[in-house]
Amino acid sequence: MAVAFCDLVQPYVKGIHPYIPGKPVSELQRELGLESITKLASNENPLGASLRAIQAIRDELEDISRYPDGEAYALKQRLARFVGLNSDQVAVGNGSNELLELVARVFAGPDDEVIYSQYGFAVYPISTQIVGATGVEVPAVNWGHDLDAMLAAITDKTKLIYIANPNNPTGTFFSKQQWEAFISKVPENIVVVLDEAYLEYAASLLDTEQSFNGVDYLKQYPNLLISRTFSKAYGLASLRIGYMLGNSEIIGYINQVREPFNVNQFAQVAARYALDDQAFVMEAVKVNKVGMRQITDALNELKIEYIASVGNFVCVDLGTKALEINQQLLEAGVIVRPLANYGMSQYLRVSIGTQVENAHFLDALKQILKEE
Template sequence: MVDICRGCVSNLKKYVPGRTEEEVKKEFGLDKVVKLASNENPLGPSPKAVEAIKDYASKVYVYPDGSYRKLKEKLSEELDISFENITLGCGSDEVIKLIGETFLDPGDEIVTAWPTFPIYKHIAKLMDANVVEIPLKSFKHDLNKMADAITDKTKIVFICSPNNPTGTIVTQDEIEGFLNKVPDDVLVVFDEAYVEYVESDDFADALKLFKDNKWNNKKIVTLRTFSKIHGLAGLRIGYGITSPEIIEPIEKVREPFNVNSVAHEAAIASLEDKEHIEKSRKENFKEKKYLQKTLKTLGFEAEDTEANFLNVKSPFCDMELFDELMKKGIIMRPGSLLGLPGYFRLTVGKEKDNRYLCDKIKEILAERKGNDANAMNN
């Protein structure tokens, strides 16, 4: 490590992205590879968004409108909030980073669950702040213990709902009890990247909490993204919703032109295509149920989820399954890399890809059974 590097940076762990289809094809000499590892929308972006991307391609020599007024006005209309309540980022990841850079001093604390989205921890450590991790309880946030963990050093609490990698949510009753315990000077950040996939009536919608006068004294931030159901992960665009008092210092930290013009136009067009969003929701629900049912018959246990991925318990080592599936052209995310050894995270894909996955799992199980039989005979 370079000697002049900040000490907290020296201790950071580098993010390791999942394998790409091209890498796996080349390594194993495969013609077909199905990626079910990164929770993308298998239907892709809205056709309207694609057209917007094409239409704007010739204009990319011009800097974006740094205020991003058009998208903010569209979001304001869609979500029934004020223009001044919105900040944009290069993915919601960047909004998380901006929050950390704006509010965390060395020695401050954040409280978060574990396992959950690792960027919260990463950003805290980048700012030389301390991380208090509260283990999940039955794969869900243990909000009682998270509230008990808050001290006078706590600046931010991060709540991922639906949670990545488990797909679980926090309920309205749970979050109201939690907020009643949180001091008014602590920022409560709700990461709702998968909110459009939620079906439960008990889901604690952070945007509704933010708009509820009952919680006016609380510092609530809602994070959402165009990477998941909108299918714009490659364009990197997300947003945060909170009070102008919190937006103002974040805007001082945000770099100008942090969202590119193509992403801006595609996001506006995507919001206009309600049909594509509903189609994506329905397809996810149908295929999620298929995978849960089929995997159960094969000896796997898929937990209930409110997202577009499954947290699945494997009957054998998740890293072994990861390797064996990859050799057959399936990429998933082993739980050992996510803090859940013995499990794996599986994106709900297209109908044909989900059936291809199940066929390959059947092949692996048959091969393992044959290998076990041969070992016994020998």
């Protein structure tokens, strides 16, 4: 008799809803035979990546037969200098996604609780379930984290809290004042992961009183971890490289549970050179600011509601027609992200692109709405 593998699988694995990525351009090309496609579905950098980073990868091709540096020595040194910490306070991962998962592996297991927000990044519940812990989803307020309610959700079983600032997919943020009130009240035996994947964009869209940099709080709060990525403002999404900052003891445990060669050599060198090219990051952030204006001005004109965002994306409220409009946008060659899996089925999340890409989306949307 055939084995019923579903009876062998850990019960908590069965309950995992896999991450749903943005539709790849090649897939839409295959399906519809379209030549020109605009992808605004994965919060990628529309400018590509730093030319210095790309050249560094070319130079590295010769050594493809060698394993990468498992310690990522040069990159960690460079990152440590960049953030003003010691290199033993830095861990690197196969995207920040991997690091978010590794933290759960280090701190949580069956019988433990992990807190995150409703509409929080999908990887938090997945990371929680992978280790058999119980996810505690705290209802959002105005689409963003309700930090007081998150504090109130802490129990004796809480091991970990994931928060993102700004949040994806909603683009909401909490201010420096709100953050300080929150972190000062979290018991020190609970680890807080502050996910700053969109930090660079938020810093450009917020005034200095509201925005803050998690690194400034690491000394005071040894239970704090910061996670960051090269996938967004640095434009290296395909290489899969992110980093985590925290106290050296916790970073040591993260290194203990990671794969020996979790970050490939191309990612390591590209990230180093990308860090050196802050002019590229500044340009990306500038283009995002202008593009956010372009899209939100047009939405205002069309009287379409959206969630105010400080990321490189915006959630557009298209009511009960959202999925239908998504399909029509695909047929017009525009890929955006439906959010039904986040319980936000009336919204489509649109990443900010170049001026031309944004115009492609807006023209297609206007045409669809006109035809209704």
